[in-house]
Amino acid sequence: MSARTLGLTVSPEQDGRRVRSLLQGPLGLSAGLVTRLKQRPGAVRLNGQAVRTLDVAHAGDRLEVDVGDTREGVFVPGGPALDILYEDEDLLIINKPAGIAVHGRSERGEPTIGAAVARYLGSAAPFHPVNRLDRGTTGAMCAAKNGYMHDRLRKILHTDAFRREYLAVACGEMPERAGVIDLPIARVPGEKRFHTAPEGLASVTRYEVLGSAGGLSLLRLRPETGRTHQIRVHLAALGCPIAGDRLYGGGTLAARPLLHSAALYLVHPLTGAAVSVTAPMPEDMQEVLRAHEIVL
16 A cells, blocks of 8 residues: 555634544545545544544544555556656656657556656556646656545646646648637547547637748647547647647658647645646757747
8 A cells, every 4th residue: 555644633613523524625535535444444543543434523633544545556667767847745747758658568568657657656656647648749747646636636637726738830820820729529430539520528729829830830739628639639620730640630740749748737736836847848849840940
C-alpha cells in the first residue's frame, strides 16, 4: 500500500460533527472512498485511536485518515528519465517526450510514461494520469500519486481550476484569427479514429492564430472539453489538420503530429495554491517553424 495520510484538527465550528461529515467535507473524500476506508482496520483515527465514521468529533480532536492506494503499481520500471516540471507529495507534472505512450506493454519492454514513473517513484508506486497525452503529443502532463488526489483532480478537470494550453502547427490557414470550434465528436464506427458528427459528444476548443506562412499556421489552443483526439479532430474538420498527423490528413511533413501541451495551470485541491507550469516547444516543431519562416 502506498502511504499517504491526511490530517485535520477539529475547529470549534466543527465541534459535534460526525467523522464521515469531516471526511467528506473539509478533507474532500468521496462517498465511495469513505465507504472503502471503512473496510480498512485503523484507516480512520481520532486522537490516534481507530473510530467509526458515525462517531462524533469535538473541537481540538485530531482526525487522521490513510488515503494511500491499497494496490501496488502494475508497471515494470523502465522508459526514459522523467523531465519533471513540478512535484509535491500528491502531484507529479512532467514534460512528456514524443513517441511514448502513457500506457502500453511495459512488461514487454515498450517504453511508456507509466514505466518511467515506476522507474522514478519505485515499482510499487501507483500511476494515475490526469490529462493524458497521445503517443505523439509532447509537453505538460499531470499525474496523481494516489487515487485520492486523482479523484480530486478529475473533479476540476475541464474547469477554470485546471486549464491546459496547447501549441500546434496546422496545415493551411484558419477561417478566423481567433475563434471557437464547437463541434460534437464521435468515434468512427469500427475504427480507432474519431470525427465530428451531430450524434457525438459536446466538444469545444478555443484557438488563436499566432502566425502563418508557407501554407502552415502556428496556433494556440485551449480545449474546454476532453474528448479523445479532440484538437486533432477539430482542426481536421476545419480543413487545417495538424502537420504530421497522418491519421487525420496532416501529411508527412513531420514524423508525428506537431501538437504540444505548452502550459498547464491548476488550483491545488489540498492547499488551494496556484500551480502553473510551462513546457518549452520541442526542437522538431521549432525546426518546422524556422523552415517556413513563422516567427513567434
